Amino acid sequence: MKKSLTKKTIQGREYFYLCYRTKGKLTTKYLGTVDSPKYKKYLLSLTKTGANYGLRRSRIDNWKAGVPIAYIEDSYIVLEYKNGVKEYLDSKENVKKVVFPNG
Amino acid sequence: MDEEKKQLIIVAGPEASGKKTFAEVFKTAFLQGLPEDNLYKGIISGMSFYCVSSLSTSDEVKLVKLAKERGYRVTIYFLFAPHELCLVRARLRSIVSKIPYNETEMKAKYDSSRKNLAELKTSTDIVFFIRNLKEFDFVSALSPSELTARTYQLTIQKVQLSVELPE
Numbered sequence: 001m002k003k004s005l006t007k008k009t010i011q012g013r014e015y016f017y018l019c020y021r022t023k024g025k026l027t028t029k030y031l032g033t034v035d036s037p038k039y040k041k042y043l044l045s046l047t048k049t050g051a052n053y054g055l056r057r058s059r060i061d062n063w064k065a066g067v068p069i070a071y072i073e074d075s076y077i078v079l080e081y082k083n084g085v086k087e088y089l090d091s092k093e094n095v096k097k098v099v100f101p102n103g
Numbered sequence: 104m105d106e107e108k109k110q111l112i113i114v115a116g117p118e119a120s121g122k123k124t125f126a127e128v129f130k131t132a133f134l135q136g137l138p139e140d141n142l143y144k145g146i147i148s149g150m151s152f153y154c155v156s157s158l159s160t161s162d163e164v165k166l167v168k169l170a171k172e173r174g175y176r177v178t179i180y181f182l183f184a185p186h187e188l189c190l191v192r193a194r195l196r197s198i199v200s201k202i203p204y205n206e207t208e209m210k211a212k213y214d215s216s217r218k219n220l221a222e223l224k225t226s227t228d229i230v231f232f233i234r235n236l237k238e239f240d241f242v243s244a245l246s247p248s249e250l251t252a253r254t255y256q257l258t259i260q261k262v263q264l265s266v267e268l269p270e
Contacts, residue, residue: 005132009108034229034244044241046132051238054124065199070191072236075269077188091187091268 005031005042018042111145111175112137112153113167115220116182117213118204119193121235122155125182128239133180133231142166146173158219159212171226179230181220183266186213188236217263221256224248232262 003020016031031039058069068079076088084101114122134153145152193204224247232242247255
């Protein structure tokens with residue numbers, strides 16, 4: 001469901017609303033100010049849904065170009081290849097372990 | 104209802120920390136659907152806009168301060184990632200997208216972007232700290248003006264330490 005965030009400024013203070021359609025009916029949900037728990041919860045929900053977008057896109061772009069994707073896991077730099085092999089590097093880029101897809 | 108204040112939203116952080124991806128994903132939500140512009144042109148236009156910047160040069164700092172003086176409400180989304188990961192990502196990106204990078208410059212910029220974030224304390228209305236180790240992780244949001252310079256600096260250091268890799 002597509003939800004759009006709208007903002008109103010009243011006397012210098014910003015108030016946020018979430019607008020969406022349910023069964024064709026427009027619903028507006030009040031989220032409060034930038035400090036309110038509802039607004040913060042909304043921001044957190046966004047990071048949850050969009051959080052791994054970069055990773056998903058890297059998988060498409062990098063693997064298509066034949067290079068691994070890079071991220072951090074357990075304080076190691078992980079290079080993950082298309083065939084599922086993961087190389088774990090330390091901060092000096094020395095390979096510490098290699099994990100194959102089937103263990 | 105009051106007239107809305109002009110907005111300047113900056114997606115900041117070191118090179119290859121994921122700024123452009125963040126801007127792409129959260130364009131509607133965090134960046135409020137504002138148009139993208141560069142700092143100088145945007146401020147001169149006097150319109151609300153967002154920009155992607157490493158905040159690593161003194162010129163960028165001066166421009167953000169100028170924006171504040173000109174009545175902008177300044178929001179910064181600052182991305183934290185370890186330098187070593189940024190380097191690897193930049194190297195891979197140079198293969199995939201042919202974007203050149205310079206390792207020595209990257210290190211200098213990596214350090215200066217955080218220093219500049221601290222220097223912009225009085226010119227920033229809200230700053231969001233986001234870790235990007237594997238996924239975007241929303242750490243905290245705060246108003247730097249409500250903190251002392253020392254507390255603000257320590258907060259930045261604390262988030263930075265949380266992303267650094269062991270030696």
